[in-house]
Amino acid sequence: MITETKGYMSVNFLISQAKNIQIVIDENAAEIEALDQNIGDGDHIFNVQRGLKLVVELEDDIKNLPLQKGLNMIAMKVLSGIGGSSGALFGTFFMSMAKTPDLDKDIDFKKACEMVITGINAMKERGKADIGEKTMMDVLIPVSEKLNELKSSNTDMKEGLSEITKIAEDRMLATKDMLATKGRASFLGERAKGHIDPGARSSQLIIDTICKSLINK
Amino acid sequence: MKKFINNVDDFLKESLNGFGKAHSDIIKVNFEPNFISRKTKTKEGKVSLISGGGSGHEPMHGGFVGHGMLDAACPGFVFSAPTPDQMQAAAEHVDSGAGVLFIVKNYSGDIMNFQMGAEMYSGKNDSIITNDDVAVEDSTFTTGRRGVAATVLVEKIVGSLAENGGSLEECKKLGEKVNKNSGTMGVAFTSCTVPAAGKPTFNIGNDEMEFGVGIHGEPGRKREKIQPSKTIVNNMLEAILDDLKPQKNEKTLLFVNGMGGTPLTELYLVYDDACEMLKSKGIEITRSLVGNYCTSLEMQGASITLLKCDDEILKNWDAPVHTAAMRWGM
Numbered sequence: 001m002i003t004e005t006k007g008y009m010s011v012n013f014l015i016s017q018a019k020n021i022q023i024v025i026d027e028n029a030a031e032i033e034a035l036d037q038n039i040g041d042g043d044h045i046f047n048v049q050r051g052l053k054l055v056v057e058l059e060d061d062i063k064n065l066p067l068q069k070g071l072n073m074i075a076m077k078v079l080s081g082i083g084g085s086s087g088a089l090f091g092t093f094f095m096s097m098a099k100t101p102d103l104d105k106d107i108d109f110k111k112a113c114e115m116v117i118t119g120i121n122a123m124k125e126r127g128k129a130d131i132g133e134k135t136m137m138d139v140l141i142p143v144s145e146k147l148n149e150l151k152s153s154n155t156d157m158k159e160g161l162s163e164i165t166k167i168a169e170d171r172m173l174a175t176k177d178m179l180a181t182k183g184r185a186s187f188l189g190e191r192a193k194g195h196i197d198p199g200a201r202s203s204q205l206i207i208d209t210i211c212k213s214l215i216n217k
Numbered sequence: 218m219k220k221f222i223n224n225v226d227d228f229l230k231e232s233l234n235g236f237g238k239a240h241s242d243i244i245k246v247n248f249e250p251n252f253i254s255r256k257t258k259t260k261e262g263k264v265s266l267i268s269g270g271g272s273g274h275e276p277m278h279g280g281f282v283g284h285g286m287l288d289a290a291c292p293g294f295v296f297s298a299p300t301p302d303q304m305q306a307a308a309e310h311v312d313s314g315a316g317v318l319f320i321v322k323n324y325s326g327d328i329m330n331f332q333m334g335a336e337m338y339s340g341k342n343d344s345i346i347t348n349d350d351v352a353v354e355d356s357t358f359t360t361g362r363r364g365v366a367a368t369v370l371v372e373k374i375v376g377s378l379a380e381n382g383g384s385l386e387e388c389k390k391l392g393e394k395v396n397k398n399s400g401t402m403g404v405a406f407t408s409c410t411v412p413a414a415g416k417p418t419f420n421i422g423n424d425e426m427e428f429g430v431g432i433h434g435e436p437g438r439k440r441e442k443i444q445p446s447k448t449i450v451n452n453m454l455e456a457i458l459d460d461l462k463p464q465k466n467e468k469t470l471l472f473v474n475g476m477g478g479t480p481l482t483e484l485y486l487v488y489d490d491a492c493e494m495l496k497s498k499g500i501e502i503t504r505s506l507v508g509n510y511c512t513s514l515e516m517q518g519a520s521i522t523l524l525k526c527d528d529e530i531l532k533n534w535d536a537p538v539h540t541a542a543m544r545w546g547m
Contacts, residue, residue: 037418041433043271043297046413076302079333080250083271084297088329091301126329181359183325188436189354 008112011070015059017210022052024209025202036198039185044198047086054081067107071098085183086199089123089136096122113151120144127182131171134180134192136199139171143207161211168211172196172204218415228412229272229294236279240541243283250300252307253279254289259313264379264388265289267307268320268372270327271296273411274432277369277511280542286376287320287540291334295411295514296433298326304334308342316341316385320372320392322364323348343385345392347371349399349522351460352429352437365432366474366511366522367399370534373543377536395530400457403437403520404449405430405476409513428452432476432513446483450490453521463500463525470504470534471495472522477512479519484508487519495523504534510542 025032025048032045054077062070071094079091097119100111107115120140124130129137146167150160175197183199185192222228230248237246237253244253252269259265268278269291278290289307293299308317317338321331323346335342347364348355355362375383375392383391405427408417418434421427426449429437443449463469473488475481488507495502503526511520524530537546 033414039436041296041431041435042411042414042418043294043433046294047297080300080302082297083293083300083326083330085326085329087300088298088326088333091333126333127325183360184431184433184435186360187353187363187431191436 008109009067009107009115011062011065011067014070014074015056015063017213018052018055020213021206021209022049022056024205025049025052028201028205032198032202035196035201038195039180039188039192040198041184043084044086044202047082047084048202051078051082051086051090054078066104068098068103071095071103085127089127092122092126093119109157110151113147117144117147129182132178133182134175134178134185134197134200135183136197136203138175138178138197139168139200139203139207142167142171158215161215165208165211168204168207172200175200218410218412220410220412222412225412225415229292232272233279233292236541243539243541244279247306247310250291250303250306252289252291252303252310253282254307254310255282255284259288259311261313262315262382263313264315264383264385265308265311265313265317266320266372266376266379266388267291267304267311267317268368269293269299269304269307269331270322270324271298271433273409273514274512276509276542278372281369281372281376281540283538283540284547285380285536285538285540286372286543293330295413298324298330301330301333301337304331305337308334308338308340312340314340316343318342318375318379318385318388318392319344320368320375321346322368323361324363325360327364341385343389345371345375345389345396347396349396349401350431351400351402351456352431363431365403366401366472366520367396367524369474369510370399370470370472370506370522370524371395373538374530374533376538377533380536391529391533395524398461398525398530399522400461401520401522402453402456403430403432403476403518404428404453405434405513405516405518406443407478407515407517409434409477409516411514426518429456430476430513430516430518432511434513434516446486447490447493450487450521451494454491454494454523457521457523458498458500461523461525463523465499466501468501468503468526468531469495470506470524470526470530471502472506472510472524474506474511474520474522475509476516476518476520477509478515478517481508484519487521491521503531
């Protein structure tokens with residue numbers, strides 16, 4: 001089991017991560033928009049940016065709340081404020097994380113992993129997408145599998161997180177040569193090949209930002 | 218970008234405000250969460266129809282709220298699916314107790330958000346998913362075909378049945394029949410510009426067209442050089458007929474839909490070409506609809522929808538309707 005375990009996943013952790021992610025997403029906004037215009041319709045980046053802004057703006061309302069309440073408020077904000085596929089999927093992610101039992105106790109790394117895994121499983125269920133379909137799930141499912149392995153192994157946490165950033169990047173890049181079978185790119189057939197999926201790219205950036213901030217902690 | 222805009226963030230709100238004021242005799246625009254409902258309360262025992270989707274397709278769906286068609290419409294941001302709380306609030310507002318039928322176009326975001334809205338709504342409800350776009354191959358392993366202009370026909374025809382006392386099950390069954398009997402094919406000459414993006418969604422040459430375009434400017438079957446209207450229309454109809462396989466002398470409704478940037482003059486020319494082609498195949502056109510009903514902002518282009526009609530469909534198509542964008546018989 002991983003050594004240092006205290007203080008992962010709290011309302012403040014989520015808010016500070018949202019702020020970090022906001023910076024990274026803004027820096028890469030033009031690239032994500034261009035990817036979406038290649039194989040989608042260009043709304044993905046605006047949805048992600050709108051969602052991050054809404055979560056960051058929630059800070060004063062939720063900073064003193066217990067984790068479960070905070071997660072539920074984030075879920076409702078994301079669900080009602082974003083729209084599109086991203087709103088439904090990320091809203092589902094937070095909503096199911098909030099349903100993890102024993103959130104009132106201290107959250108160690110293992111528990112935090114379990115929460116994220118639960119969230120990603122719920123997204124998979126909601127979007128009915130699996131790996132190999134050229135969506136954000138191509139990044140998130142392998143990340144969830146790795147977290148599942150890490151939470152019960154003796155790997156050093158920082159080493160494990162570093163492996164996760166690598167997995168996320170590889171899987172994001174791998175969407176380039178895929179045919180899309182789910183989401184808007186699926187309407188393109190062969191023409192979707194040769195373009196990285198914008199949802200995979202934004203998800204990879206989110207994973208990368210969170211992991212790196214924990215590694216450098 | 219040249220558009221009538223004050224502030225990009227207020228684009229949708231201000232447009233909905235105007236819509237509410239312009240059609241205050243028929244509808245009411247509700248904000249936070251946003252939905253458009255009829256001005257009058259749903260009749261006791263009448264099934265409520267609710268549709269919605271990203272904005273930018275006007276008059277779909279808000280323009281179809283009113284007698285003989287929808288009870289409510291949930292507009293999302295431009296080209297982004299609406300959120301579950303909109304559907305929940307609309308359902309709670311309009312349901313008379315006879316249940317709610319959600320009419321959803323087959324796009325992943327719409328499907329997911331409507332599903333969540335339906336889960337959050339405690340009353341009796343069911344959904345139909347339209348997928349009339351023959352440009353995309355249908356498959357159970359993929360998202361499948363897009364739901365496009367035939368959604369307008371579904372809303373009109375099922376709307377009439379609901380108005381005349383059809384049950385939730387009967388409305389769903391008729392909606393599925395209309396969807397199954399419809400095929401649509403679209404062509405775009407230019408792109409459209411999403412206000413938040415500020416630049417065109419795709420690049421297309423002055424002499425090019427996108428064959429099989431979707432209603433968000435998302436690409437379709439192929440990029441081609443533009444051709445005379447007759448050739449384009451023939452290719453569009455071939456694709457539809459391949460899919461629908463109408464019988465000789467089968468009655469049909471021919472619907473020529475503008476994408477927003479093509480004048481009616483051209484749409485009627487397309488209608489003429491389509492009539493000629495269908496006549497040569499022995500297909501009878503019994504009803505028609507020409508105009509901008511399911512648009513993609515200012516995109517130049519058109520879609521053709523063919524609907525195979527039986528007596529039930531024709532009776533409900535002809536029934537009175539009074540909405541902002543469609544009105545006859547009353």
